[in-house]
Amino acid sequence: MSAFSVTHEAAAIETAPIGGRLVTRFTAVLGLIVGLFAVVVAVRFARGIGAVTNLNDGYPWGLWIVYDDFIGTALGASGFIVAFVTYILNRGAYHPMVRPALMTALFGYIMASLSVFFDIGRYWNAWHLFLPRYAQIDSVLWQVAMCIMVATAILLVEVLPVVLERFGKHGLRRKLDRVMFLFIAFGVVVAVMQQSAFGTLLVIFGPQIDPIYQIDLLPILYLTSTIGMGLAAVTLEGSLSALALRRPLERELLGRLMKVGQAILAIFLVARFADLAVRGVLPRVFQPTTVAIVFWIESALFAAPLVLLLGKAGQRAGRLFVAAMTMAIAGMMYRFDAYLVAYHTGPGWHYFPSLGEMAITVGLIALEILAFILVIRLLPVLPRRHPSSGAGRS
Amino acid sequence: MSVRRTALHLGKGRYAACAEVCPTGATLFGPVALLEKEIERRRSLAPGAKTTFPRGRVGSADSYEGIVGKYVEHTYGSTEIGGTQVLHLSGVPFELLGKPALPDVSPAARSETLQRAIYNHLIAPLGFFGVLALVAWRHMRPAEPVAAPGAPPPDRDDGRGSGGEP
Numbered sequence: 001m002s003a004f005s006v007t008h009e010a011a012a013i014e015t016a017p018i019g020g021r022l023v024t025r026f027t028a029v030l031g032l033i034v035g036l037f038a039v040v041v042a043v044r045f046a047r048g049i050g051a052v053t054n055l056n057d058g059y060p061w062g063l064w065i066v067y068d069d070f071i072g073t074a075l076g077a078s079g080f081i082v083a084f085v086t087y088i089l090n091r092g093a094y095h096p097m098v099r100p101a102l103m104t105a106l107f108g109y110i111m112a113s114l115s116v117f118f119d120i121g122r123y124w125n126a127w128h129l130f131l132p133r134y135a136q137i138d139s140v141l142w143q144v145a146m147c148i149m150v151a152t153a154i155l156l157v158e159v160l161p162v163v164l165e166r167f168g169k170h171g172l173r174r175k176l177d178r179v180m181f182l183f184i185a186f187g188v189v190v191a192v193m194q195q196s197a198f199g200t201l202l203v204i205f206g207p208q209i210d211p212i213y214q215i216d217l218l219p220i221l222y223l224t225s226t227i228g229m230g231l232a233a234v235t236l237e238g239s240l241s242a243l244a245l246r247r248p249l250e251r252e253l254l255g256r257l258m259k260v261g262q263a264i265l266a267i268f269l270v271a272r273f274a275d276l277a278v279r280g281v282l283p284r285v286f287q288p289t290t291v292a293i294v295f296w297i298e299s300a301l302f303a304a305p306l307v308l309l310l311g312k313a314g315q316r317a318g319r320l321f322v323a324a325m326t327m328a329i330a331g332m333m334y335r336f337d338a339y340l341v342a343y344h345t346g347p348g349w350h351y352f353p354s355l356g357e358m359a360i361t362v363g364l365i366a367l368e369i370l371a372f373i374l375v376i377r378l379l380p381v382l383p384r385r386h387p388s389s390g391a392g393r394s
Numbered sequence: 395m396s397v398r399r400t401a402l403h404l405g406k407g408r409y410a411a412c413a414e415v416c417p418t419g420a421t422l423f424g425p426v427a428l429l430e431k432e433i434e435r436r437r438s439l440a441p442g443a444k445t446t447f448p449r450g451r452v453g454s455a456d457s458y459e460g461i462v463g464k465y466v467e468h469t470y471g472s473t474e475i476g477g478t479q480v481l482h483l484s485g486v487p488f489e490l491l492g493k494p495a496l497p498d499v500s501p502a503a504r505s506e507t508l509q510r511a512i513y514n515h516l517i518a519p520l521g522f523f524g525v526l527a528l529v530a531w532r533h534m535r536p537a538e539p540v541a542a543p544g545a546p547p548p549d550r551d552d553g554r555g556s557g558g559e560p
Contacts, residue, residue: 084526087530087533138506138509138510140505140509143509181527181530181531181533182527182530184526184530185523185526185527185529185530186523186527188526189519189522189523189526192522193519196512200505200508200509201505203501203504203505203508204501204502204504204505205501206475206497206499206500206501206504207494207496207497207501346494347492
């Protein structure tokens with residue numbers, strides 16, 4: 001498959017469009033949500049950003065940036081991480097998940113780009129981002145924007161083989177395969193740069209972020225939690241598409257991915273508490289503040305998968321699913337807590353997302369799921385045949 | 395809006411609109427060095443004594459007589475967040491006004507230092523990319539000519555797979 005064709009052929013995993021009806025009750029509901037989303041988007045562009053959001057001078061960003069952007073791209077990093085695991089480490093075992101992971105990642109990044117476009121006040125100046133003379137290269141947000149754009153471009157290249165295969169351009173595909181290693185490597189670099197930038201953003205906020213969520217170990221916490229979320233996203237996606245499409249579950253592969261996730265979360269937790277201790281903030285988490293409470297809930301969620309995945313029972317499908325869910329929610333909460341709960345710009349400012357903001361975020365998610373369904377039905381993304389279904393199941 | 399208007403004013407040889415219209419000279423416009431001198435002058439006077447207060451621009455001829463206040467020892471804005479271009483000489487400690495205590499280090503300077511350290515001539519990202527690309531390339535080569543013998547699927551008979559699924 002795609003960049004992974006070499007080992008893919010060795011593992012004899014073929015992908016194929018799964019076909020089927022495009023209009024079902026599920027896609028109809030999604031379509032309805034997307035319709036509502038379109039209305040709110042129209043209002044936002046017609047009447048301005050204040051007409052649909054609760055954003056204010058104290059909280060110039062909210063749900064859209066934190067969920068659609070920070071969390072969306074963190075989940076989207078799953079594609080780069082699985083690509084890394086598969087190609088760089090050349091572990092054929094992870095192959096069946098690569099295409100769906102790359103597709104999700106692509107949709108995640110497109111969703112992030114769209115939401116930025118809704119969020120910036122003067123969206124008609126957005127093209128300035130493409131001109132070097134407008135670039136402020138020390139700006140972390142500029143770096144984030146660049147990374148999102150480059151990551152989207154790389155993902156488009158990485159999923160291109162799927163399209164080429166569909167339309168029978170095998171010569172072109174082979175040529176692309178020969179240089180694909182460059183894109184695979186570059187994708188990881190960009191994902192790492194972007195995720196660590198989310199840590200650097202906290203530094204700029206300085207005293208406006210509660211010390212519990214301020215960090216010195218910049219890249220490590222955001223990077224490890226991103227990898228955890230990425231692996232969790234792949235596992236959830238694998239489980240849900242197995243259920244929804246009545247396909248055998250890639251339980252053994254997912255079990256291995258979650259084992260990696262378990263190690264990553266352990267690193268995260270050690271780094272998290274070490275960072276607090278080094279900065280002398282540890283006593284603060286024992287005070288009865290909102291920030292301390294969300295910190296403990298979130299830390300418990302980070303720790304839960306470590307226990308859930310222990311031993312033989314930890315490899316059961318149900319356990320894997322719950323562990324992945326917990327892992328993903330923990331990573332999301334970490335970002336919500338840091339950028340919204342622990343973010344205080346001064347007395348008198350409050351923020352809670354408006355219905356309009358929620359409609360846009362939910363609409364974007366619905367759009368993403370809809371696009372995913374469309375793609376797997378029309379393009380060769382999911383494995384045709386299950387590689388371990390014969391040997392693995394009793 | 396007012397910042398924008400000020401920018402237009404400055405272009406025409408005028409200055410900050412807020413300082414221009416301030417009737418008591420509580421807001422003064424001028425280079426930081428001159429403002430610091432003015433602050434020093436007021437501090438050197440005994441509280442309660444009479445002195446002249448400039449209006450509009452620092453050192454302006456437009457001035458009036460007033461009584462020197464009892465000032466807090468710290469000039470707010472001189473060191474906060476790395477030092478700002480707005481200096482506050484106050485008779486009341488800012489803590490009592492509900493203003494937050496701010497660190498002397500500018501967070502933006504810290505992040506800039508960080509960014510420049512990490513992305514110094516893009517050496518680190520390019521090096522990282524080089525290593526990854528090399529590893530990826532090396533893993534691509536051997537399997538290219540023939541597909542079958544190169545990489546046997548490693549997890550086929552792992553033994554762990556049986557019996558776990560509900």
